[in-house]
Amino acid sequence: xxxxxxxxxxxxxxxxxxxxxxxxxxxxxxxxxxxxxxxxxxxxxxxxxxxxxxxxxxxxxxxxxxxxxxxxxxxxxxxxxxxxxxxxxxxxxxxxxxxxxxxxxxxxxxxxxxxxxxxxxx
Amino acid sequence: xxxxxxxxxxxxxxxxxxxxxxxxxxxxxxxxxxxxxxxxxxxxxxxxxxxxxxxxxxxxxxxxxxxxxxxxxxxxxxxxxxxxxxxxxxxxxxxxxxxxxxxxxxxxxxxxxxxxxxxxxxxxxxxxxxxxxxxxxxxxxxxxxxxxxxxxxxxxxxxxxxxxxxxxxxxxxxxxxxxxxxxxxxxxxxxxxxxxxxxxxxxxxxxxxxxxxxxxxxxxxxxxxxxxxxxxxxxxxxxxxxxxxxxxxxxxxxxxxxxxxxxxxxxxxxxxxxxxxxxxxxxxxxxxxxxxxxxxxxxxxxxxxxxxxxxxxxxxxxxxxxxxxxxxxxxxxxxxxxxxxxxxxxxxxxxxxxxxxxxxxxxxxxxxxxxxxxxxxxxxxxxxxxxxxxxxxxxxxxxxxxxxxxxxxxxxxxxxxxxxxxxxxxxxxxxxxxxxxxxxxxxxxxxxxxxxxxxxxxxxxxxxxxxxxxxxxxxxxxxxxxxxxxxxxxxxxxxxxxxxxxxxxxxxxxxxxxxxxxxxxxxxxxxxxxxxxxxxxxxxxxxxxxxxxxxxxxxxxxxxxxxxxxxxxxxxxxxxxxxxxxxxxxxxxxxxxxxxxxxxxxxxxxxxxxxxxxxxxxxxxxxxxxxxxxxxxxxxxxxxxxxxxxxxxxxxxxxxxxxxxxxxxxxxxxxxxxxxxxxxxxxxxxxxxxxxxxxxxxxxxxxxxxxxxxx
Numbered sequence: 001x002x003x004x005x006x007x008x009x010x011x012x013x014x015x016x017x018x019x020x021x022x023x024x025x026x027x028x029x030x031x032x033x034x035x036x037x038x039x040x041x042x043x044x045x046x047x048x049x050x051x052x053x054x055x056x057x058x059x060x061x062x063x064x065x066x067x068x069x070x071x072x073x074x075x076x077x078x079x080x081x082x083x084x085x086x087x088x089x090x091x092x093x094x095x096x097x098x099x100x101x102x103x104x105x106x107x108x109x110x111x112x113x114x115x116x117x118x119x120x121x122x
Numbered sequence: 123x124x125x126x127x128x129x130x131x132x133x134x135x136x137x138x139x140x141x142x143x144x145x146x147x148x149x150x151x152x153x154x155x156x157x158x159x160x161x162x163x164x165x166x167x168x169x170x171x172x173x174x175x176x177x178x179x180x181x182x183x184x185x186x187x188x189x190x191x192x193x194x195x196x197x198x199x200x201x202x203x204x205x206x207x208x209x210x211x212x213x214x215x216x217x218x219x220x221x222x223x224x225x226x227x228x229x230x231x232x233x234x235x236x237x238x239x240x241x242x243x244x245x246x247x248x249x250x251x252x253x254x255x256x257x258x259x260x261x262x263x264x265x266x267x268x269x270x271x272x273x274x275x276x277x278x279x280x281x282x283x284x285x286x287x288x289x290x291x292x293x294x295x296x297x298x299x300x301x302x303x304x305x306x307x308x309x310x311x312x313x314x315x316x317x318x319x320x321x322x323x324x325x326x327x328x329x330x331x332x333x334x335x336x337x338x339x340x341x342x343x344x345x346x347x348x349x350x351x352x353x354x355x356x357x358x359x360x361x362x363x364x365x366x367x368x369x370x371x372x373x374x375x376x377x378x379x380x381x382x383x384x385x386x387x388x389x390x391x392x393x394x395x396x397x398x399x400x401x402x403x404x405x406x407x408x409x410x411x412x413x414x415x416x417x418x419x420x421x422x423x424x425x426x427x428x429x430x431x432x433x434x435x436x437x438x439x440x441x442x443x444x445x446x447x448x449x450x451x452x453x454x455x456x457x458x459x460x461x462x463x464x465x466x467x468x469x470x471x472x473x474x475x476x477x478x479x480x481x482x483x484x485x486x487x488x489x490x491x492x493x494x495x496x497x498x499x500x501x502x503x504x505x506x507x508x509x510x511x512x513x514x515x516x517x518x519x520x521x522x523x524x525x526x527x528x529x530x531x532x533x534x535x536x537x538x539x540x541x542x543x544x545x546x547x548x549x550x551x552x553x554x555x556x557x558x559x560x561x562x563x564x565x566x567x568x569x570x571x572x573x574x575x576x577x578x579x580x581x582x583x584x585x586x587x588x589x590x591x592x593x594x595x596x597x598x599x600x601x602x603x604x605x606x607x608x609x610x611x612x613x614x615x616x617x618x619x620x621x622x623x624x625x626x627x628x629x630x631x632x633x634x635x636x637x638x639x640x641x642x643x644x645x646x647x648x649x650x651x652x653x654x655x656x657x658x659x660x661x662x663x664x665x666x667x668x669x670x671x672x673x674x675x676x677x678x679x680x681x682x683x684x685x686x687x688x689x690x691x692x693x694x695x696x697x698x699x700x701x702x703x704x705x706x707x708x709x710x711x712x713x714x715x716x717x718x719x720x721x722x723x724x725x726x727x728x729x730x731x732x733x734x735x736x737x738x739x740x741x742x743x744x745x746x747x748x749x750x751x752x753x754x755x756x757x758x759x760x761x762x763x764x765x766x767x768x769x770x771x772x773x774x775x776x777x778x779x780x781x782x783x784x785x786x787x788x789x790x791x792x793x794x795x796x797x798x799x800x801x802x803x804x805x806x807x808x809x810x811x812x813x814x815x816x817x818x819x820x821x822x823x824x825x826x827x828x829x830x831x832x833x
Contacts, residue, residue: 005614005632008593010644020644043591044612047647106642111627114635115642116618119550122640 001092001113006056007048009113011099011106013121021052022106023098024059030091030111036084042074044087057086123460137629167201173226175218179244181206183213183478185485186241191216194240198232199225201284213480226250231818265353266398266450270385273449275401277387279349280451284458285340290393294493296336297365307372307487314362315500324362324500331579333363337495340607344389344497349460357386360497368492373473376402379466381505382515384498387462391497392453395489398479399459400450402470413544452481455489468509517813551637552661558795559659560618561780562759563600565771566792567621569761571601580822581654582607584684584829595676597638597669598656605633616641632707638669646678655825658796663807666797674832682817685808686827690753690798693824704754753800756793764786799826 011019026037054065064082066073073079097106097113107114177197180186190203200221207215220226227250234248254829267273270280285293302309305319313333317325341360344350350357362384368374379388453459460469479486528636536789551560563570581604588594590610599615600622601603606613615633617623626633636642638656651673660666674681692698761772761781770789775781781792804826818829 001634002632004612005634008614008643008647009634010642012640012642040591040610040612043589044593047593075416085248110624111619112623112634113642114620116637117640122550 001108001111002088003053003056003060003090004048004087005055005113006042006092006097007087009097009115011101011104013099013102013104013117016099019099021049021056021100023100024056024092024095025098026060026092026104028062028092028094028096030093031089032036032091034084034088036080038074038080041080041083041087045071045083045103048087053078053087057090060084060090060092062090077105139744144197160573169238169494170250170252170451171223171227172252173220173223174251175226175230176215176216176249177218178247180213180241180246181214181216182483182485183476183480184244185478186244187483188216191241193216194238195220195229197227197240213478213485221534249529260404264400264448264450265467266479268481270450270451273401275403275449275465275469277461277465278401278451279347279460279462280453281347281458281460282341282454283456284391285456287456289339290456293336293340293495294393296334297493300334302367308369309367311365312363314363317362317364317383322377322380333361333497337363337497340391340495341497344458347460347782349387349462353386353415353462355386355446355462357389357499360389360499362498362500364496364498365494366494368473368494370395370490371475371477371489373397373475374471376400376470376472378468378470378512379498381467381499381501381507381513385501385505386499387460388466389497390459390461391495392455393493393495393697394455395492396452396454396457396479396486397488397492398450398452398476398481400472400474401450401465402466402472403447404445405447417786428452452479455492460739464509467505467507468512552665554661554795555659557780558756558793561775562794563619564621564791565781566618566759566761567601569765571622571625574601574603577603577607578654578686578823580820580827581652581684581686584652584682585611585650588682593647595641595643595648595651595673597636597641597651597653597673597676599623599626599633600655602629602631602633604652604654605629605631609705614648639665639672641672641676643676645675646681648677648681650682651677653683653685655686655688657685657804658798659794661795661797667807667811670808670814670830674811674814674830677832679832681783681832683814683830683832684827685804685830686825687799687804688796689821689824689826690800691821691824692798697824698755700758701796702756702758703752704756704795750808753798755796755798757796759792759794760784760787760789764789804828 006022006024009020009022011069013019016056050069054067057063057065062085065086066079091111092108093111095108097108097115098104099106131527177191180191182188188204188206192201195201195204195218202219202221203217205217205219206213208266218226218229220229230248230250235245237243237245251259261770270278276706297311300311302311310317312330314330315326316328316330317324342362345358366374414422451459461469477488479488505513507513507516510516523824585594585604585608588608589613592608592611594608594611594613596602596604596613596615599617600619602615602622602625604613605615607625613631615626615631616636616638617626617633618635618637620635623633623635638653639660653669653673657666657669660669670683670685673685677683775792776783776790781790783789784791801821805816805819805828808816808828808830813833815833816828816829817831820827
């Protein structure tokens with residue numbers, strides 16, 4: 001699971017009003033290089049919750065994302081590189097995602113988050 | 123008014139002569155001890171004549187004792203046995219075995235499809251059967267008791283002839299003069315408080331009034347019973363009455379009356395006709411309370427399928443018999459049943475949907491209708507019974523569960539508007555999807571994936587039409603064959619089957635395990651969503667609608683959603699013949715909304731024209747086929763023996779009865795549940811979802827497809 005996915009994931013347990021963003025517990029990360037596509041990054045940028053991305057990256061030990069961003073940064077090659085790396089190259093392989101409201105843990109195994117809810121959570 | 127018979131509690135029934143009763147018992151022993159180990163050849167197989175005949179539309183349930191059948195068939199040669207199919211409680215099918223094959227052929231030629239004078243003119247369907255090896259007997263038959271002292275369920279009492287025929291008539295006349303509320307299967311009247319089927323409870327603040335004067339004499343008589351005067355938990359005054367009118371053949375789904383709704387005993391007077399009531403108690407908690415309440419399968423119905431009893435059903439029966447204790451009580455006309463304590467709080471009660479009841483070999487016909495008067499006392503505080511597993515007061519989540527299919531159907535059809543056809547969304551995954559969708563895909567994942575690579579041009583066209591940089595959610599992505607199809611977009615797949623998702627990630631795709639009805643995405647994040655061949659695996663309309671709502675929720679305004687589903691209108695008509703239609707009995711229990719539809723059609727068009735008579739069963743079969751377009755199917759998946767999966771998960775699946783081996787095809791065969799869509803159905807569902815605008819819809823390659831835009 002990459003941080004782009006993390007940025008869209010939300011805990012939708014019945015009754016939870018603040019299930020976003022999910023906390024991350026990482027026990028194994030993997031980096032898989034991929035081609036940097038500035039056009040895609042510019043396109044996806046406005047959809048992202050930047051704080052969620054930055055905090056998530058931080059929790060994985062990726063400290064190169066600035067706290068505050070503005071669209072003009074998308075012209076900066078260094079920024080794009082760090083952005084691309086955090087968003088698309090780092091994979092959470094083993095660990096868990098944690099609902100900020102309930103503390104419910106969604107396990108991540110072999111890179112796959114299991115977001116299935118129990119019958120009493122739907 | 124109640125001047126007739128005095129209280130004749132536990133009076134021995136004099137329905138049957140002693141001799142006949144013994145005869146019946148002997149026949150039963152004979153047929154169950156040697157267990158019928160036969161299979162009826164498939165409809166499509168070439169028939170190889172054997173010395174054994176499968177005879178349908180004939181048996182104790184249609185009034186022909188085994189001994190009479192034996193005598194009749196003996197005119198063609200020596201009959202070695204007449205057996206009832208294992209696991210078949212219908213009592214209208216038998217296996218007749220001859221010593222000589224030629225005798226069996228002669229019997230079949232003479233009587234198949236023709237009225238048989240020796241057997242009351244019945245028209246039987248006769249086929250050759252083959253002995254089956256190693257089929258352990260299944261005790262599908264539930265013992266039927268006539269006396270509560272024998273049944274061994276604490277808290278159960280039965281008073282026969284509780285009121286006189288004259289008083290019975292007065293009560294019936296009184297209720298028939300009142301307004302009935304028509305439910306899907308039966309009619310009801312509520313007094314005191316209305317019983318609300320949606321919550322399975324009453325609204326304690328909405329008292330309708332006192333109970334009608336006509337039942338006063340019954341109430342006074344009940345008040346004198348020792349069960350009332352010596353009750354551990356007070357049941358008086360009885361302040362709620364539900365009158366149910368069951369047409370012949372209509373029963374009641376298994377249930378326990380909501381603990382928090384009523385206290386003390388539940389008292390039920392049977393008028394106008396008899397029936398049997400089955401009681402079920404789970405031996406261990408292998409089935410969660412959730413399943414118990416919403417999905418107790420109807421064992422007797424399961425064995426009623428047209429194709430006879432298949433291995434699957436036998437396995438299901440065997441497993442369920444292991445899980446629960448089942449006993450039945452015969453409720454004669456004018457009897458009073460009292461359920462207290464354990465009988466009331468821990469045992470499910472259930473009325474099989476039969477026209478004829480088999481009381482240990484004696485066939486008792488239900489009347490044209492049965493009217494029950496059920497008296498209860500509305501509870502004032504929480505329930506503190508000693509059966510917490512069944513108690514919604516002690517386990518509050520039980521009260522939020524969906525009502526049983528039976529009652530749900532009822533409340534639905536009682537309202538007139540079309541949207542009410544959509545069932546309230548049931549968040550708990552129905553058993554049929556867990557067993558015949560999720561488990562199957564988990565088991566066949568690698569083989570499924572190896573055969574699912576062709577990409578459908580229409581889906582590709584949609585995906586390629588999306589702007590570069592779009593985020594696309596594939597909800598129910600399977601093996602992920604569409605993930606990454608448009609390299610300029612970002613795909614995130616999800617599926618409920620972990621083995622399929624694992625295959626996606628092995629291919630380098632981003633995918634996670636999630637339910638299409640509860641997408642774990644924040645609202646409006648995606649530019650597009652696709653649902654390819656997913657909705658037809660959802661077993662009721664509320665769930666299909668919910669899946670559409672979720673797809674729309676996760677895309678932003680102007681975002682697009684593509685949905686494709688299998689069509690009933692298959693281009694290759696031969697395919698349909700390879701699928702197993704779910705019978706209406708299956709649908710009634712499992713696929714709730716379709717059950718309603720079937721019932722409605724049946725009752726409005728043709729039920730009245732069915733004549734009681736010798737060909738009744740045959741006519742019903744024909745009706746089933748003609749009345750409604752079949753939409754519910756089991757579609758087989760053949761997993762070849764050479765596949766690696768056969769050794770692991772499939773061995774277990776075969777052992778548990780989920781799959782069966784087909785040696786001629788050299789494959790393990792799984793059944794997948796499908797609800798095939800009819801023309802216009804997908805459009806109708808989408809139109810009912812707020813914020814959806816259909817921008818394209820088409821039929822292609824046996825699929826109905828729709829492209830929606832979120833407004």
